Each structure stands twice: as structure tokens, then as C-alpha cells.
Amino acid sequence: VRVLIVDDHPSFRASARKLLESEGYEVVGEAADGAGALAAVEELHPDVVLLDIQLPDIDGCEVAARLGKNEDPPKVILTSSRDARDYGACIGMCGARGFVPKAELSGAVLTTLLA
Amino acid sequence: VTQRLLIAAWSAAIAAAAASMVLVLSSSHENDPAARAALIVGLGLVFVGCGLVATVRRPDNRTGVLMALVGFFWFLSALADANNATVYTIGVALSLLVYGAFAHLILSYPTGRLETTRDRAIVLFAYLDVTVVQWAWMLTRERIGTSNAPCPDCPDNVFFVSHDHTLNSGIVTIQRGVGIALVWAALAVLYRRYRNATPAARRTLGPVVATSAVTIVLIAVMLVAAWISESASHTINWFVLVSFGTVPLAFLVGLLRTRLQRTGILRMIVESPDELSLREAELALKDALGDPTLRLAYWRDDLRGFVNVRGKPFVVPEDTPLRVTTTIDYGGKPIAALLHDRALLEDGAMLEEVIGVIRMGLEKDRGERELRATEIRNQALIEAIPDLMFRISLDGRYVDYRAPSEFDLVDREVVGKTVWQRLPAELADRIMAAGRSAVEERKVEAFDYELDFGEGVRYYEGRVAASADDEFVLIVRNITDRKLQEQELQASRARIVAAGDEERRRLERNLHDGAQQRLVSLSLSLRLAQTQLEKNPEMAEQLLESAREELAQALEELRELARGIHPAILTDRGLDAALEALASRAPLPVEIERPATDLPPPVEAAAYYVVSEALANVAKYAEASYVRVSVAQMNGAACVEVSDDGIGGADPAQGSGLRGLADRIAALNGTLEVESVPGQGTTIRAEIPLG
Numbered sequence: 009v010r011v012l013i014v015d016d017h018p019s020f021r022a023s024a025r026k027l028l029e030s031e032g033y034e035v036v037g038e039a040a041d042g043a044g045a046l047a048a049v050e051e052l053h054p055d056v057v058l059l060d061i062q063l064p065d066i067d068g069c070e071v072a073a074r075l076g077k078n079e080d081p082p083k084v085i086l087t088s089s090r091d092a093r094d095y096g097a098c099i100g101m102c103g104a105r106g107f108v109p110k111a112e113l114s115g116a117v118l119t120t121l122l123a
Numbered sequence: 124v125t126q127r128l129l130i131a132a133w134s135a136a137i138a139a140a141a142a143s144m145v146l147v148l149s150s151s152h153e154n155d156p157a158a159r160a161a162l163i164v165g166l167g168l169v170f171v172g173c174g175l176v177a178t179v180r181r182p183d184n185r186t187g188v189l190m191a192l193v194g195f196f197w198f199l200s201a202l203a204d205a206n207n208a209t210v211y212t213i214g215v216a217l218s219l220l221v222y223g224a225f226a227h228l229i230l231s232y233p234t235g236r237l238e239t240t241r242d243r244a245i246v247l248f249a250y251l252d253v254t255v256v257q258w259a260w261m262l263t264r265e266r267i268g269t270s271n272a273p274c275p276d277c278p279d280n281v282f283f284v285s286h287d288h289t290l291n292s293g294i295v296t297i298q299r300g301v302g303i304a305l306v307w308a309a310l311a312v313l314y315r316r317y318r319n320a321t322p323a324a325r326r327t328l329g330p331v332v333a334t335s336a337v338t339i340v341l342i343a344v345m346l347v348a349a350w351i352s353e354s355a356s357h358t359i360n361w362f363v364l365v366s367f368g369t370v371p372l373a374f375l376v377g378l379l380r381t382r383l384q385r386t387g388i389l390r391m392i393v394e395s396p397d398e399l400s401l402r403e404a405e406l407a408l409k410d411a412l413g414d415p416t417l418r419l420a421y422w423r424d425d426l427r428g429f430v431n432v433r434g435k436p437f438v439v440p441e442d443t444p445l446r447v448t449t450t451i452d453y454g455g456k457p458i459a460a461l462l463h464d465r466a467l468l469e470d471g472a473m474l475e476e477v478i479g480v481i482r483m484g485l486e487k488d489r490g491e492r493e494l495r496a497t498e499i500r501n502q503a504l505i506e507a508i509p510d511l512m513f514r515i516s517l518d519g520r521y522v523d524y525r526a527p528s529e530f531d532l533v534d535r536e537v538v539g540k541t542v543w544q545r546l547p548a549e550l551a552d553r554i555m556a557a558g559r560s561a562v563e564e565r566k567v568e569a570f571d572y573e574l575d576f577g578e579g580v581r582y583y584e585g586r587v588a589a590s591a592d593d594e595f596v597l598i599v600r601n602i603t604d605r606k607l608q609e610q611e612l613q614a615s616r617a618r619i620v621a622a623g624d625e626e627r628r629r630l631e632r633n634l635h636d637g638a639q640q641r642l643v644s645l646s647l648s649l650r651l652a653q654t655q656l657e658k659n660p661e662m663a664e665q666l667l668e669s670a671r672e673e674l675a676q677a678l679e680e681l682r683e684l685a686r687g688i689h690p691a692i693l694t695d696r697g698l699d700a701a702l703e704a705l706a707s708r709a710p711l712p713v714e715i716e717r718p719a720t721d722l723p724p725p726v727e728a729a730a731y732y733v734v735s736e737a738l739a740n741v742a743k744y745a746e747a748s749y750v751r752v753s754v755a756q757m758n759g760a761a762c763v764e765v766s767d768d769g770i771g772g773a774d775p776a777q778g779s780g781l782r783g784l785a786d787r788i789a790a791l792n793g794t795l796e797v798e799s800v801p802g803q804g805t806t807i808r809a810e811i812p813l814g
Binding site: 019024027030090110111112113114 | 640641644646673
């Protein structure tokens with residue numbers, strides 16, 4: 009499964025890449041902000057986008073909504089170091105497949121959400 | 124003295140005058156009956172009349188009675204003109220009695236009493252000289268005339284015993300000698316009495332003493348002349364009688380004069396009360412009452428005592444034989460005291476009247492004085508008020524105004540203009556609406572407004588109160604400073620709140636971006652290590668190693684964050700240690716000058732933040748090589764100063780750090796100054812009051 013990791017913290021991107029790769033995912037790219045994410049999806053056509061909600065430019069929910077309008081949209085899993093409740097209804101509304109708190113990220117959780 | 128008695132006395136005088144006239148006109152031995160009749164009737168009536176008037180004016184004074192007595196004795200002397208021998212003889216025997224009574228009258232004047240033994244002796248001898256000596260003389264002279272002149276036609280002397288020329292001449296000599304001696308004694312008494320009299324008493328004595336003295340001197344001249352020529356003496360007798368008649372007229376003149384004076388005082392005090400100060404009133408009274416020693420004092424409620432006309436305390440002296448004090452009351456309260464010559468008591472009615480006028484004048488004077496004092500107080504109040512005041516009529520026209528500072532006048536021209544000419548229409552309407560309701564409902568209306576003077580908006584508070592049925596007073600206070608302070612306070616509060624919010628946002632972000640991210644990474648690393656533990660222990664160990672580093676960094680970041688929320692070292696170990704810690708973390712040498720002072724915790728915290736913020740700014744912008752920090756106590760305030768040798772040119776308006784500091788210090792009533800000339804380093808100075 010081809011994954012694009014979108015987060016403005018390099019340390020998280022690095023950790024997440026290692027973790028997912030060790031569990032058999034193929035990380036095809038990384039993006040640090042919303043615009044970068046949109047461009048990378050355009051270019052790399054990942055199957056899954058692990059998308060941080062709190063991005064410096066465009067809100068993660070907004071990015072997810074825009075990606076949802078693509079012809080062949082990737083499956084979006086939102087993530088954040090905050091609790092899902094901090095974001096209210098937006099997570100359910102933006103077309104994302106699911107939400108995983110950053111600290112609980114693992115290949116197994118991802119697989120469950122994608123199923 | 125009852126009115127009936129007076130009428131009776133006056134009727135008796137008329138009857139006596141009529142009888143005298145009949146006796147004189149029908150006399151067989153009177154040379155000039157018409158003249159003598161006129162003299163008898165005229166003098167007699169004048170004495171009795173003046174005596175009665177004096178009795179009415181001064182009932183407790185015997186002078187009037189004595190004067191009337193002189194008049195009646197005078198009528199009695201007309202008996203000597205009778206043709207009947209017995210009546211004639213009695214008339215001659217009593218014809219000189221009038222001179223004794225006259226001596227009695229002038230020596231007892233003005234009190235009506237013979238005060239000394241000497242005076243009583245003079246009067247006693249005078250009475251003896253005109254009666255007993257006269258009778259002795261009559262016993263030794265067969266034919267006697269009127270007034271000692273030879274009289275061939277006179278009736279017989281029924282007292283005649285035997286003719287003895289030597290004895291008769293001796294008696295005449297004794298009678299005349301005693302008469303002359305008594306005249307000189309009386310003159311001496313009158314002279315001394317006048318010389319020793321107070322000026323007020325002289326006024327009373329003067330006319331009577333003068334006419335009496337002239338009469339007495341003429342009597343003396345007449346007595347002396349009798350030795351030389353009987354006919355000359357007879358002629359002088361006429362002058363004596365005329366002079367004699369002036370004495371009661373002197374009384375009358377004196378009485379009239381005091382009445383005129385009194386009218387003068389009344390007119391003076393009542394008609395020109397505005398010009399008449401108390402000092403002038405005292406002078407006028409001295410003059411009018413003829414008493415230069417007179418003192419006027421008036422009562423002061425606030426001092427609970429009298430003050431003289433110069434406002435100095437006045438102690439009422441004990442009464443003496445010469446000077447007495449009359450207190451003047453009004454409505455049961457003392458209002459004035461009059462220290463004056465005892466002689467003024469002689470004329471009780473006049474003093475009463477003068478006192479009445481003073482009472483009236485003083486009460487009026489006091490009313491005006493109080494009114495003037497109130498006016499002065501009100502004026503002072505108005506002068507002291509820093510507000511603009513306008514009197515505006517209900518049709519919107521300015522009637523009057525007062526402007527302590529022209530700075531606040533929209534237009535220097537005020538009176539005659541209307542509110543709509545000088546002020547924006549909306550404000551003019553508001554003022555007039557407030558003015559109308561103030562006049563109608565009689566209550567003070569207040570409102571705030573602002574005016575744009577071009578160089579800035581000024582704020583005013585207007586108050587409107589009715590000042591008459593058709594006008595009101597507008598009092599305008601410039602509250603610009605207060606408004607600006609209020610606005611600044613509001614802005615400062617808003618900034619403090621905003622700074623708090625911003626601070627919390629920053630903390631959240633720091634937590635989120637720093638420690639939280641590290642903990643997230645740590646969590647992921649640990650999870651990865653867990654998965655690698657069995658198949659790749661070497662990698663797992665590497666992962667754990669990096670996780671440990673991550674954890675250490677997270678801890679450091681949390682510590683840093685906590686220090687930003689509140690420096691624990693400040694509360695735990697005090698300002699000195701906290702400043703040392705700040706200095707040790709600074710990237711350049713910091714010198715701390717810190718005299719031992721004990722500052723309250725909020726001031727210590729503020730000082731810490733000033734130094735902390737200043738050091739952070741130095742590190743970021745100043746390009747300095749050295750910083751000096753001092754925290755001292757001066758004039759009840761903590762003085763915090765941070766100066767560097769950097770490039771200067773810092774703008775305190777820029778950057779939220781300094782603004783936040785200024786707000787924090789303003790909240791403690793302190794001030795923050797930034798001095799930063801380009802090229803000369805930067806000095807940040809804060810003064811924070813300790814109280």
C-alpha cells in the first residue's frame with residue numbers, strides 16, 4: 009500500500025515512515041504542508057494519505073475535502089497529536105476514512121481503519 | 124409729673140401773671156407801669172413755661188421745678204406794686220426772694236441738686252440775705268421804695284418799728300456786701316464746674332452758665348453801683364432783669380439744640396446707611412452727642428464678645444462717675460455697646476432715641492455685612508472653579524460667561540451669540556433641551572460631549588441648572604484628561620487580557636510543537652523498538668537510544684516552558700538568585716548591581732520580567748558586548764535599569780514584549796522608559812512604586 013505522509017514536524021514524519029515501513033507499508037513521499045500535500049497527491053497518486061490536521065497553511069480537514077474531489081481520490085486518514093474531540097464534527101464531514109492519534113499510530117491501526 | 128399737675132401749674136402761672144399785671148398797671152407808685160408789667164408777665168411766664176417743659180423732658184431732674192419756682196417768686200415781687208400798705212409791705216419783704224431761688228437754680232444745675240456743702244452754704248446765705256436781712260432793713264426804714272429806690276408815693280411800711288439811720292445803713296451795707304461775696308462765690312463755682320466738665324457736659328452747661336454768669340455779674344455791678352448812685356443802680360436793674368430773662372431762654376435753646384442734633388443723627392444714619400461704616404457712625408455719634416470719648420462697640424457672635432469699630436476685641440469697662448456703658452439689645456441679643464459720658468444720661472429720651480437709631484442701623488449694617496460676606500464667599504467659590512460658565516437665555520442666546528481658560532472656548536465671541544452659532548447643531552440642541560428641562564423641572568441636568576478642535580478631540584462634561592425663569596447656567600468642565608486616562612486604562616486592560624490570551628496561545632503552541640511532538644515521536648519510536656525487539660535487536664537498541672535522547676529534550680523543553688510561565692527560582696530563592704540565573708543564561712557578560720532591598724512580591728516579579736525581557740531583547744537585537752543591570756530602591760519606588768552598549772535605536776512602540784511590560788508596570792502604577800539613541804546603546808528604566 010502506497011502511503012503519503014503529510015505533517016509539518018520532520019521528527020514525526022521520520023518516525024512514522026520507519027514505523028509504517030517496518031510494518032510493510034510503502035511510503036512514497038512526504039509533505040510538510042497542505043499545498044505540498046495536494047501537489048504530492050497529484051504527482052504520486054498514493055493509495056493512502058496520512059494527513060495531520062494542524063498544518064501551517066491549509067487546515068487538514070480542508071485538504072482532505074479537496075482531495076475528496078479528485079477523480080480517483082486517495083483514502084485519507086487524519087491524524088493529530090490532539091484528541092479527535094478537539095476538532096468537532098469536521099473529521100467526520102471532510103470525507104476522511106478515519107482518525108488516529110499520533111501516539112497510537114501503527115500499521116495495524118492503519119489497516120483496521122482502511123478495511 | 125401728671126398732665127393735670129402741669130395744667131394746674133400753668134393755669135396758676137397765667138393767673139399770677141394776670142394778677143401781677145393788674146397790680147402793676149393800677150399801681151400809684153410805679154414810674155413806668157407798662158414796662159414793668161410787660162417785664163413781670165414776660166419773665167414770669169418764660170421761667171414757669173421753661174420750667175414746665177424741662178420737667179416734662181427730664182421728670183427726675185429738679186431743675187424744671189426750680190425754674191418754675193423762680194417764675195412764681197418773680198410774680199410775687201409784683202406785690203410791691205400794690206397800693207394797699209400791707210400787701211405792699213409783704214411784696215417788698217419777698218421781692219428779693221427771686222434772687223435766692225435764682226442762685227439755687229444755677230448752682231444746682233444741671234442735676235437739680237446742690238452737690239456740695241459749699242454750694243448749699245452759698246444758697247442758704249443767699250436766701251438769708253434776701254429775706255432776713257431784707258426784713259431787718261425794713262424794720263429800720265420808715266419809707267421804702269421799690270427796688271431800694273426812694274419812693275415818696277409808696278404806701279406805708281407796715282414793718283417799720285423805729286428809724287435808725289446808722290443801723291439802716293449798716294444793714295444795707297451787710298446786705299450788699301454779702302450779696303457781692305455770694306455773687307463772686309457763685310461765679311467761682313460756675314467757672315470751676317464748667318472747667319472741670321466733660322465736653323458733653325459742657326454742651327449742657329454752656330448756655331445756662333453763660334447767661335447766669337452775665338446776670339450774676341450784672342447783679343454785682345448793680346449792688347456796687349447802689350453805693351455810688353441809687354438811680355444808676357435802678358437803671359442797671361433793668362439790664363439785670365433783661366439778662367435774667369435770657370437764662371430760661373438758654374435752657375430752651377439748649378433743649379431745641381439737642382432736638383435739632385438728634386434729628387440730624389437720625390437723618391444721617393437712616394438716609395445714608397450705605398456710606399456709613401461703623402467707624403463713621405462712631406465719629407458721627409461723637410460729634411452729634413458732643414462726646415469725643417464716646418466708643419461704639421458691636422457684638423460678634425463668632426467671637427462671643429464685643430469688638431470696637433476697628434474690629435479689635437472690646438472689654439466693657441466698669442462704670443465710673445464720669446463714664447458709663449449702655450448696652451444695646453436687639454431681639455434679646457446684645458448687638459452693640461456705647462461707652463459714653465455719664466452726662467448723656469441726663470437726657471434719657473435723647474439717649475434712648477440715639478440707641479434706637481444705632482440698633483436699627485447696626486441691624487441693617489449687619490444684614491448688609493453678612494450679605495456682602497456671602498457675596499464675597501460665592502465670588503471666591505466661582506473664582507476657584509476651573510470650569511467654564513455660561514448664562515444662556517431660553518431662546519439660546521448667551522447672556523454672560525466666565526472662562527478661566529480661553530483654551531476651552533470654541534469661539535472667543537460669546538455674549539450676544541446663540542448656541543447654534545457657536546456649537547455644532549446637535550450639541551446646541553442637546554444643551555437647549557437640557558436647559559429647558561432644567562428651567563421647567565428645577566433640577567440639574569448633566570451630559571458628556573466631545574468637540575473636535577482640529578488638533579484633537581476634547582471631552583467635556585456639561586451641567587445645566589436653572590438660574591431664572593427664562594435662563595439657565597451651563598457649567599462646562601474639560602474632562603479630556605480623564606477621558607484619555609479612561610481610554611488608556613481600557614486599552615491597557617484590553618492589552619493585558621490580549622497579552623494573557625496570546626501568552627496562553629504561545630504556551631499551547633510551544634507545548635504542541637515542542638514537548639508534545641517529542642513525546643509523540645518517542646511513543647512511535649518505542650512502538651517501533653517493540654516490533655524490532657526480537658527480529659532486529661541491534662536496531663531496537665538504536666531506537667531506544669534515540670528515544671532516550673528525545674525524552675531528555677522533551678524534559679528540557681518542558682522545563683523551559685515552565686520557567687516562562689513563572690520563574691520558580693524567583694519564588695523559591697528570591698530576586699537576586701533569579702537575576703543571577705537570567706545573567707548566567709544570557710549570551711553576553713551581565714553585570715548586576717543590586718543593593719540589599721526588600722521588595723514586595725508583585726514588584727519583584729515586575730522587576731524580574733523587566734530584566735528578563737530587556738536581556739532577551741539585548742541578545743536578539745542590540746549587538747551589544749556588555750549589559751549592566753541594577754535594581755535599587757529610591758523615593759519609595761523600585762528603580763530597575765538595564766543598559767547595554769549596543770547599536771541603540773530600539774522603538775518601544777514596536778514589539779509586543781515591551782508593550783506587555785509597560786502594561787504590567789502600569790498596573791502597579793509604575794512607569795517604563797526606553798532610551799535608545801542610535802549608536803549609544805539602549806537603556807530600559809522602570810520605576811515601580813512600593814506602596
